[in-house]
Amino acid sequence: MSTASTKNKLVVILGPxxxxxxxxxxxxxxxxxSGRNKxxxxxAEIISADSRQVYKGLDIGSGKITKKEMQGISHWLLDVANxxxxxxxxxxxxxxxxxxKNIQKRGKLPIIVGGTGFYIQSVVDGIVIPEVKPDWKLxxxxxxxxxxxxxxxxxxxxxxxxxNIDAKNPRRLVxxxxxxxxxGKPVQKSGRLTSQFSILQIGIKKSPGELKKNIxxxxxxxxxxxxxxxxxxKLHRALSWKRLEEFGxxxxxxxxxxxxxxxxxxxxxxxxxxxxHFAKRQMTxxxxxxxxxxxxxxxxxxxxxxxFLNK
RNA sequence: GCCGAGGUAGCUCAGUGGUAGAGCACUGCUCUGAAAAAGCAGUGGUCGAAGGUCCGAUUCCUUUCCUCGGCA
Numbered sequence: 001m002s003t004a005s006t007k008n009k010l011v012v013i014l015g016p017x018x019x020x021x022x023x024x025x026x027x028x029x030x031x032x033x034s035g036r037n038k039x040x041x042x043x044a045e046i047i048s049a050d051s052r053q054v055y056k057g058l059d060i061g062s063g064k065i066t067k068k069e070m071q072g073i074s075h076w077l078l079d080v081a082n083x084x085x086x087x088x089x090x091x092x093x094x095x096x097x098x099x100x101k102n103i104q105k106r107g108k109l110p111i112i113v114g115g116t117g118f119y120i121q122s123v124v125d126g127i128v129i130p131e132v133k134p135d136w137k138l139x140x141x142x143x144x145x146x147x148x149x150x151x152x153x154x155x156x157x158x159x160x161x162x163x164n165i166d167a168k169n170p171r172r173l174v175x176x177x178x179x180x181x182x183x184g185k186p187v188q189k190s191g192r193l194t195s196q197f198s199i200l201q202i203g204i205k206k207s208p209g210e211l212k213k214n215i216x217x218x219x220x221x222x223x224x225x226x227x228x229x230x231x232x233x234k235l236h237r238a239l240s241w242k243r244l245e246e247f248g249x250x251x252x253x254x255x256x257x258x259x260x261x262x263x264x265x266x267x268x269x270x271x272x273x274x275x276x277h278f279a280k281r282q283m284t285x286x287x288x289x290x291x292x293x294x295x296x297x298x299x300x301x302x303x304x305x306x307x308f309l310n311k
Numbered sequence: 312g313c314c315g316a317g318g319u320a321g322c323u324c325a326g327u328g329g330u331a332g333a334g335c336a337c338u339g340c341u342c343u344g345a346a347a348a349a350g351c352a353g354u355g356g357u358c359g360a361a362g363g364u365c366c367g368a369u370u371c372c373u374u375u376c377c378u379c380g381g382c383a
Contacts, residue, residue, distance in 0.1 A: 017347080052347060062347085090344040118346050129344050139345090147350095166341065169350040175343090248347035273336085278347055284340065 007104060010197040011305060012112045014049075014120055014286060015204030016279035018214035022065045024204065024298055025113040028305060029073045032109060039309040042107035045074040047099050049114025049123075052247060054092070055083040057235055060228045061250035063218070076103075083239055083247075090129045093122040100197070109309070117285035126195050132182045139174050150177060157181070200308040202301050203292040208276075215275045219268065222250070229254055249274055 029044040052062040150173040
């Protein structure tokens with residue numbers, strides 16, 4: 001009866017690293033299994049929004065959920081990319097939208113879970129990404145100009161963009177130039193689509209102290225029996241140290257340790273500290289979105305979802 | 312006890328006769344095909360203590376306390 005009203009619904013569970021997103025999502029999904037809920041939906045499936053968990057083989061270091069932890073709930077967008085290649089926002093957006101529609105078509109509720117704010121935003125706001133694929137050769141060439149050179153060039157080719165770009169940020173300058181050079185014309189801000197979904201965004205709130213403790217605990221667990229170090233060693237059979245360092249955090253510092261660039265103690269300190277920084281950056285990102293409802297326990301999350309599904 | 316080195320921002324240290332800086336940490340922020348990425352901004356010090364010289368001392372001199380090496 002109420003299936004029609006749940007048809008385009010989408011729930012997002014987000015939060016900083018080590019806040020317990022995956023657990024909560026599974027818990028919520030289990031509660032909605034068909035026959036057990038009063039909302040007339042056929043269950044729920046989870047879509048990951050994590051820029052590292054998309055890669056095959058990045059398991060322990062990225063905190064990927066295990067088969068067992070999934071408890072029978074389907075998970076999408078894990079292990080969809082080869083770590084040798086770079087996965088991008090646009091790819092994520094396409095795959096995520098496809099997954100959402102697939103899930104909704106079967107009368108189930110899609111739950112996006114993750115900490116990559118940019119990825120989440122790309123589907124929640126339906127960002128329009130300029131149709132210019134990354135050209136790594138061009139980027140390399142451009143980078144040689146340095147930020148000063150690139151900024152000058154952009155000023156000439158796309159003065160409007162140059163006006164509000166972060167003039168000292170090489171990544172932004174490269175992309176802006178890439179767009180002008182490839183399309184031949186200045187591409188101005190591309191705007192957003194109004195979202196096609198009815199969305200509930202729930203954020204998990206944790207105090208800095210709690211987060212710190214969770215990160216620490218989690219790190220100790222990953223280090224047990226050399227599990228994480230062995231994972232990186234294994235990955236190195238196919239990936240360069242440079243590539244591994246690009247993944248950041250655990251992968252960056254374990255790779256540095258294995259190359260004898262830093263000691264084991266330094267590795268641990270670095271992972272801890274950088275993860276704390278990362279969590280902060282994530283929160284800075286999320287806090288801009290006033291639609292997010294912040295909760296601290298799973299009970300509140302359940303309540304919110306019930307209200308949402310009943311609408 | 313003697314000799315040497317040093318005490319400057321939370322940490323590691325630079326520096327100057329005209330009341331101080333860097334990196335990291337900390338705080339806040341940016342973000343449209345690399346986002347665990349890449350960037351930006353801000354807070355913070357009576358320069359170990361007390362005297363002296365000087366128009367003026369964190370910088371020079373004396374004393375004193377503390378730390379670290381070496382010798383006893």
